[in-house]
Amino acid sequence: MTLHPTPYVMIGGANCVNYTGGASEAEARSIGQALLDDGYFDPDSRQSICIRREGDSLAVLFYFDTAAWDDPDHVAGFQQICTRLSLTACKGHPVDLRLCDCQGTAHKVLSSRTPLPEGKMVAIGNNETIYAANGATEEDARALGNALTEYGLLDGTSGGTFQVAKDGTGWVIRAMIRNGGWDDARLRAYYARLCRHLSAALWAGAPVELRLCDGRFADKAAVRSDGG
Incomplete structure (x- = not known):
């Protein structure tokens, strides 16, 4: 046009x-x-x-x-x-x-006035973003970005948006995914495997909860590294 x-x-x-x-x-x-x-x-x-x-x-x-x-x-x-x-x-x-x-x-x-995830925004690649919140640092966000890239979830062009936050002795990761994806059993299983991988690769087995969010970053479902 x-x-x-x-x-x-x-x-x-x-x-x-x-x-x-x-x-x-x-x-x-x-x-x-x-x-x-x-x-x-x-x-x-x-x-x-x-x-x-x-x-x-x-x-x-x-x-x-x-x-x-x-x-x-x-x-x-x-x-x-x-x-x-x-x-x-x-x-x-x-x-x-x-x-x-x-x-x-x-x-x-x-x-753009739509509320953003809390925390410091860290750019990963050209158009991927991780927010570091609640005690998580910029270094934590970059480490997560590197791990997600190595896992194949980020590729520098995916537009992915995540948040990482500390939660007591563990970590909470929030991922913005396609609408309704949280109801897809195969997609939840994929994120459950990712959750266990991140726990082992980044945080020496510390508990990790990965929350699946909609386009406004509202929590819709969650998986945990302990299988809960």
């Missing part, structure tokens, strides 16, 4: 960021580069988006010819993109992300 004649910049080949309504060329380039780093844009894609100023927020409009806004997994993924755009391209300033049809009608609006 091409959105001319508003001013625009080209990013990573044929990707286009239109800017209007008080948004600047510099903001368009920053948003475009962040989406390229995030993997949403790539050198072979031909995506077009638009940014504009709306009060104290930067609105970022994505356009679809199908009802992507009705897919909970897509919405959860775009919520993470929205948060990362605020934290990286916009240096913490608010972003509103609009999922639109090809006529520009917004069917879903996401905001």
Whole structure:
């Protein structure tokens, strides 16, 4: 979809960021580069988006010819993109992300003001994040990131979001997963194996609880390294 004649910049080949309504060329380039780093844009894609100023927020409009806004997994993924755009391209300033049809009608609006997990944010790869909370350190978060990468769960482009926290003599890890994944017995078994692996690999067998969360980081299910 091409959105001319508003001013625009080209990013990573044929990707286009239109800017209007008080948004600047510099903001368009920053948003475009962040989406390229995030993997949403790539050198072979031909995506077009638009940014504009709306009060104290930067609105970022994505356009679809199908009802992507009705897919909970897509919405959860775009919520993470929205948060990362605020934290990286916009240096913490608010972003509103609009999922639109090809006529520009917004069917879903996401905001970076949605509560984030508690703790210090640690970037792992280009678009993966681990929050260190409740006594866990940045070093703990990076060690967890390395372990998740070696396990194959993170690959630098997955968009994964986790939190690690201390809990008495043990640890609590929270993982944002696809909507409804917590009801999948095979996926729970995968995370149970991961939980036992992390307990042995990182914390000398200390108890670990791994909580499976939705796109708003609400706990939906949990597995433990002791099999409980």
